[in-house]
Amino acid sequence: MSTTLDSTPLSRNLVSITPKSSSDETFTVLCYNILCEQYAFPTLYPYTPPNVLAWKYRRQRILGEIAHRRCDFVCLQEVDWAAFENFFVPELGREGYEGVYCPAWAKRLGSESIRPTDGCAVLFRTDRYRLLEKNIIEYTDLAKRLEDFQSLKHVGDRLLSRANIAILCLLESLDTGKHILLVNTHIFWDPNFKDVKIVQVGLLTEEIEKMRNMGSSSTPVVLCGDFNSLPDSGVYEFLSSGSLSGQHPDFMNYSYGRFTREGMKHGLCLSSAYSIAQSDDTPKELLPWTNYTGHFKGVLDYIWYSSGDLKVNTILGEVDGDYIEKEKVIGFPDAHFPSDHIAIMAEFSIRSA
Numbered sequence: 001m002s003t004t005l006d007s008t009p010l011s012r013n014l015v016s017i018t019p020k021s022s023s024d025e026t027f028t029v030l031c032y033n034i035l036c037e038q039y040a041f042p043t044l045y046p047y048t049p050p051n052v053l054a055w056k057y058r059r060q061r062i063l064g065e066i067a068h069r070r071c072d073f074v075c076l077q078e079v080d081w082a083a084f085e086n087f088f089v090p091e092l093g094r095e096g097y098e099g100v101y102c103p104a105w106a107k108r109l110g111s112e113s114i115r116p117t118d119g120c121a122v123l124f125r126t127d128r129y130r131l132l133e134k135n136i137i138e139y140t141d142l143a144k145r146l147e148d149f150q151s152l153k154h155v156g157d158r159l160l161s162r163a164n165i166a167i168l169c170l171l172e173s174l175d176t177g178k179h180i181l182l183v184n185t186h187i188f189w190d191p192n193f194k195d196v197k198i199v200q201v202g203l204l205t206e207e208i209e210k211m212r213n214m215g216s217s218s219t220p221v222v223l224c225g226d227f228n229s230l231p232d233s234g235v236y237e238f239l240s241s242g243s244l245s246g247q248h249p250d251f252m253n254y255s256y257g258r259f260t261r262e263g264m265k266h267g268l269c270l271s272s273a274y275s276i277a278q279s280d281d282t283p284k285e286l287l288p289w290t291n292y293t294g295h296f297k298g299v300l301d302y303i304w305y306s307s308g309d310l311k312v313n314t315i316l317g318e319v320d321g322d323y324i325e326k327e328k329v330i331g332f333p334d335a336h337f338p339s340d341h342i343a344i345m346a347e348f349s350i351r352s353a
Contacts, residue, residue, distance in 0.1 A: 004101075009061075009336075010323065015166055019313070024349040026313065026348060028069070028071040029171075029182070030066065030074045031225065033340075036079065047331055049335075061191040065338075072125050072129065072255050073129075073222070077089075080118055084101045085308055090299055096126055102119050104138075121167075128174055128175070130172050133169070134170070139203055142203045167185075168208065169184075170219075178350060185225035198248070202266075209267065222306075223239075230298050242267065244263060244265075246261055259274050268282055269307050290336075290340075291340060306345075
């Protein structure tokens with residue numbers, strides 16, 4: 001395994017999906033869970049050399065990845081507030097980016113007081129876009145407002161104690177005046193709480209539709225994040241198909257009001273930028289994994305898009321298997337990949353009206 005402190009991003013191929021024409025209006029999006037410093041315990045990543053696991057090293061590699069890709073939009077998860085304010089804001093400001101950040105808030109153990117944890121950040125290139133509107137979503141707040149959740153004890157035990165958020169940003173192209181609704185989220189991690197993941201995503205799609213309906217229904221939507229959900233999950237089925245039965249096993253036999261009584265629906269017509277249709281029309285993810293550790297390898301991170309408004313031109317391909325084999329990589333982070341997740345990226349064209 002390489003331990004050289006090299007700041008050059010490792011090459012990954014761009015994969016062509018749909019040809020674009022010279023007249024297309026295009027934009028690029030990067031999505032990246034950067035592994036917050038407070039979660040980078042040596043006991044969790046014993047295969048990572050201490051100097052490589054150190055935040056001072058990893059942050060430079062993360063910055064190098066963002067600067068190298070030079071995307072119009074960057075959606076980051078697991079971002080510490082101090083790291084955002086003191087490092088990413090000034091460094092990415094020099095690269096021409098501005099951003100929106102929001103921390104999640106968690107209760108202290110055995111106390112009613114709350115503290116900020118890691119959060120999400122949305123960054124955009126100021127030479128191409130300007131921010132028109134933003135909306136910060138805290139899933140616990142949304143759940144508390146739903147009347148048919150209030151009588152359910154398990155909602156408090158399972159859902160209301162989770163510190164997860166989303167950022168919704170309405171952006172305008174400086175060149176054409178066209179709008180894009182860009183969303184970034186980090187869904188609850190625990191595989192024993194699949195019901196919580198589904199409810200969080202259901203609440204989020206409702207908020208996206210509300211914000212979209214305040215403007216033009218043809219505004220393209222891009223939804224990025226670490227969804228902590230595999231392609232065979234209820235979360236994936238709901239986002240890709242637009243509906244989910246209230247009897248889906250991922251609800252784990254818990255009742256969630258109208259979500260389980262009537263089932264869940266959304267009208268965003270979302271597709272994953274990394275998916276292709278199989279012979280039975282079900283989607284298949286092109287990446288073998290986006291999260292690579294010593295104990296888990298799987299796809300958890302996605303860039304969803306409204307397929308009626310956008311088409312995918314290119315995506316950033318998988319990590320070279322020869323690198324994994326040659327370097328005998330047990331898991332990430334390593335010297336070239338500073339997080340246990342890899343960055344995913346897509347270029348989109350806006351469809352003609």
